[in-house]
Amino acid sequence: MSILVLAEHDNSALSPATARTVAAALAIGGTIDVLVAGADCGAVADAAARLDGVARVRVADDAAFAHQLAEPVSELVVHLAGDYGHILAPATTTGKSVLPRVAALLDVMQVSDITAVKGPKAFERPVYAGAALQTVEATADTVVVTVRISAFDAVAETGAAPIEPVAFTPAAPKARFVSREAAASEGPELANARIVVSGGRALGSQEQFNAIIKPLADKLGAAIGASRAAVDSGYAPNDWQVGQTGKVVAPDLYVAVGISGAIQHLAGMKNAKVIVAIDKDPDAPIFKLADYGLVGDLFELVPELTESL
Amino acid sequence: MKVLVPVKRVLDANVAVRVKADGSGVDLANLKMSMNPFDEIAVEEAIKLKEAGIAAEIVAVSIGPAQAQDTLRTALAMGADSAILVKTDETIEPLAVAKILKSIVDQQAPDLVIMGKQAIDDDSNQTAQMLAALLGWPQATFASKVVIADGKASVTREVDGGLETLELDLPAVISTDLRLNVPRYASLPNVMKAKKKPLEEIDAASLGISLAPTLRVISTARPPERKPGVMVGSVAELVDKLRNEARII
Structure with missing residues (x-):
């Protein structure tokens, strides 16, 4: 069984959310690939290759992925999905935007915001604002999951996985990036x-x-x-x-x-x-x-x- | 321009959630149900577009039991023009909801679908994105500002680390975040008028879409409780506890 983890990054640095999502993938068990979709994102791929438990880093380095918009990234993931039994992303605003599109295009449900792995296809997730914890089991062949990153401890960075390019050109975009305004914050994330x-x-x-x-x-x-x-x-x-x-x-x-x-x-x-x-x-x-x-x-x-x- | 606004009937946000003792789910019997708060924001945004002369018609749609009519009447009282109830007594998963909404979109041909980013019951945050994918439409999730002009939508999104603005070709799907607007209360005269607005009912089973769940719910449990804490009498005592008992600072 193989697992694809979608990396969270800003083209220059890998977010710690990725190492936590890899931890969730390790709990599921299987060969773990990390997908880096971005533009000029070589440093991100290098960082992903150091994460423990990662077998391979696949990099789609193309201007089309510069802002990781949901439409092109979901097309890319669907293009690669045939190789995998599980597709994971951190439940960040990017992961939450991309992965439900992937699930719908694969005609499977997404298991959102998991807080624990209970089996190869079974997961715990909070509902009703955490007032209840549901354990659910996916029945489809491809399991699509977003991971609550605060529920998993990051894996260490002592690995050296190979990095392989992925060539894929998404359809002409119907959504275009205009601008980004960073929130003023000096402290830790x-x-x-x-x-x-x-x-x-x-x-x-x-x-x-x-x-x-x-x-x-x-x-x-x-x-x-x-x-x-x-x-x-x-x-x-x-x-x-x-x-x-x-x-x-x-x-x-x-x-x-x-x-x-x-x-x-x-x-x-x-x-x-x-x-x-x-x-x-x-x-x-x-x-x-x-x-x-x-x-x-x-x-x-x-x-x-x-x-x- | 025509706007479609999907709305969900959920346990009211102010009602305490009780997990059933046998672990089979959450007790909803005889409790107050309301429109999902994020969907109220979506209805409000559609009405604002109509008041600005951009939208000509607002259609609200809900999928659920007969009582979801109440949720649709609320949307009509706020200012939607007509409503569609896709009736079912089953629990419908987000993917099936997205498929049902796609069939409504195919039939209604709206230029914009605007809906809540998540329902406060199952907290899945996926239906809008799934609908956009099934339609092959662009999406803007977590909207805090929407400007429609020249056949395009400029949407500012609440993202981790700040705000992002996207330009979407229409038709498109937008999901709402908290700060997009403050939904209005329906006035009593409007509540009365809403009773006369058209509300069409469709049997969900007639749409030819599989409604069977694909996620098996094994159990629903109460979260573990934290051990009781202590009250401290002073800042000095607090600092002492944090340093010497919790050893956290």
Whole structure:
């Protein structure tokens, strides 16, 4: 049985999401190929070749794949699909856009956002914002899966897999890349950070969000997250949103500041190893989940915490 | 321009989810059901396009039991012109939903399909992409801004690490993200008017599409609970716990 893993990258660097997806592929078991679709992406292919457990890196280096749009990349994957029993991608915004197209073109269901491998074709996945965990088994010959990257530990980088080019020209595009605007963020990437500090609606404004949350995050070397309420109120960019409809994180330490703990937020962080909650409402649901809870005025407590670290 | 908006009837976002004790699924009996929140955003965006003079007609479509009529009436009360219920009492997987929607698209010939990025029940996030693939149409997922002009859609997408803007040839499929708009509430007069708007019913079995599930659900379980935590009385105590008990900083 062979497994194809679609690499996540920006043409210059391989995202850690790929090493975590390879870990899920190892749990399934089989010969693992990584597909790098991009333009001038040789460095990415080299990095993918170092991932433990990878048998071969296949590289489609073509201007058509420069922005990894869903239409050409899904055509490419379908073109290669006959060689594989499983096709995996990380459940990133790119993976989530590409892989359902692949599944539909192969006339199979996709198993979305798996959190554990239970058998060669059986997987655990959260539904209802993580309020329930479903175990499902695929019955089709080709199994198409997106992987929740926070649920798998990255494989090491001691390998040296061969790299082979793939020649494939997709159809003329009906969707074209116009522009990309990167979110302003200096700290570590939210999805892969060891520590995350998140702010909620209680911060009250974008200025106060930045004034209270950022110094603590800087002191801890943490990525900054936000609740949906904080994002909706314009205190933080959507890219920082942690929750069912934002990012799902599982850091070693998650510090929730002024977040009451709506179920859709808890869905994004409840698998953190240690959770700290700071909020003025002692009845806030977040305290039921927190390992350490501190009730009080966040505008006093958080600067004091920042100061004492 | 004609816009098709698929909407799904789901457990209301404010209702606590209860897993059945026998592991056979989630208990939905006698609980409040509502339109999937991301689909409300899709309906709102279609209405905005109509108010701007870009869309001429909005057709809402839902696949589900007879009660999904309520969801369609909500879409009509918000401002959709007509509705189609593809009736079935079975649980339909996203791939079959995409195939049913494709047959509705073939029949209705819309210029744009706009729908929620995911349903808040099964959280699959795949139907829009599957529909686009089956139609051979371009897609823009996770839209936070949509501009239609000159037969093209310019769509700004919420992607990891920022925003991306794509230009799509129409017809196309767009899936909505949270910040695209704030859906309106239907006013009482509009709710009354919606009762008179056309709502067509089609039997899903009549479409010649296999509705049998291809993913076998083995079990549905409650997630493991975290062990109870402690409340600390001061910042100093918190720092002490993090350093010496959790050893995390």
